[in-house]
Amino acid sequence: MTYERGLREVGNGLYAYFQPDGSWGWSNAGLVVDGESTLLVDTLFDLRLTGEMLAEMRRAVPASERIETVVNTHANGDHTFGNQLVEGARILASERTAEEMAGAPPELLAGLLEQAPNLGRLGEYVARIFGPFEFRGITLTPPGETFAGELALRVGGKEVRLIEAGPAHTRGDTLVHVPGDRVLYTGDILFHGGHPIAWAGPVSNWVAACERILAMDVDVIVPGHGPLADKAAVRELRDYFAYLESEARARHAAGMTPLQAARDIALDRWAAWGDAERVVVNVATVYRELDGAEPNMVELLTQMAELDALLQQEGRG
Numbered sequence: 001m002t003y004e005r006g007l008r009e010v011g012n013g014l015y016a017y018f019q020p021d022g023s024w025g026w027s028n029a030g031l032v033v034d035g036e037s038t039l040l041v042d043t044l045f046d047l048r049l050t051g052e053m054l055a056e057m058r059r060a061v062p063a064s065e066r067i068e069t070v071v072n073t074h075a076n077g078d079h080t081f082g083n084q085l086v087e088g089a090r091i092l093a094s095e096r097t098a099e100e101m102a103g104a105p106p107e108l109l110a111g112l113l114e115q116a117p118n119l120g121r122l123g124e125y126v127a128r129i130f131g132p133f134e135f136r137g138i139t140l141t142p143p144g145e146t147f148a149g150e151l152a153l154r155v156g157g158k159e160v161r162l163i164e165a166g167p168a169h170t171r172g173d174t175l176v177h178v179p180g181d182r183v184l185y186t187g188d189i190l191f192h193g194g195h196p197i198a199w200a201g202p203v204s205n206w207v208a209a210c211e212r213i214l215a216m217d218v219d220v221i222v223p224g225h226g227p228l229a230d231k232a233a234v235r236e237l238r239d240y241f242a243y244l245e246s247e248a249r250a251r252h253a254a255g256m257t258p259l260q261a262a263r264d265i266a267l268d269r270w271a272a273w274g275d276a277e278r279v280v281v282n283v284a285t286v287y288r289e290l291d292g293a294e295p296n297m298v299e300l301l302t303q304m305a306e307l308d309a310l311l312q313q314e315g316r317g
């Protein structure tokens with residue numbers, strides 16, 4: 001897979017900002033411009049990265065000096081922690097996203113990283129996936145406006161539709177659709193070239209979100225992580241979750257733990273995808289739908305650290 005870096009025009013006044021390689025924390029963002037009107041789709045994981053992105057946008061698109069609107073596609077920090085840098089903008093997200101944002105604040109990740117040397121395998125894992133980012137100094141900046149279901153906006157003469165497609169990746173996933181240009185920004189409803197992670201589920205709802213995208217009249221799809229995509233990538237992700245759900249259910253019935261099931265499910269078709277340790281969270285999310293257990297984020301990170309260590313030993317990490 002070929003990875004781009006930085007800002008690229010993907011349609012008439014529509015931009016995507018790419019961060020290779022799309023793994024943990026390396027998210028994409030978007031910019032919609034018409035005349036002097038601008039809308040930013042997501043900020044990045046820390047202030048340095050977000051500042052660099054905003055500077056590149058200003059160089060390419062002077063109107064982005066004053067961004068009018070920020071849409072956070074979901075609550076994860078790699079799409080929201082830079083919000084404070086977009087001064088004067090109105091920040092919009094779904095109600096569920098706004099509620100969820102306080103759940104994993106920058107202080108939590110900063111604390112985990114600082115404790116990493118004392119946390120054994122979990123610490124090694126956390127240091128690897130979150131170590132490149134700086135979480136100190138970030139002020140959580142939640143949306144000032146929320147919506148539920150759908151919301152139509154105008155950016156200059158362009159119509160921009162916000163469509164709530166979650167809960168799936170998180171509780172409040174939003175798609176940003178620019179129908180006139182047949183472009184869709186998916187947030188983390190689409191991971192391209194890496195395993196997705198279903199923090200919230202239900203997984204069936206993620207499959208439904210993929211079906212919804214496949215029914216839309218769009219040509220260009222900007223994923224939350226990974227390179228520019230089209231519907232083929234959405235089909236692949238739909239097939240992955242449909243398969244994983246049925247395989248996980250069978251192993252739940254057989255009494256396997258999520259880690260045992262994640263090791264047992266054959267995922268050869270997606271062997272080229274990175275971040276394979278996320279399979280254990282996707283299995284755990286299917287299990288949760290069946291038995292109601294509610295693992296917290298640290299438990300899920302611990303399970304991923306275990307699976308990651310096993311995959312590294314096998315040279316598959």
Ligand SMILES: [Zn+2]
Nearest residue numbers: 027078188224
């Ligand atoms: Zn993300």
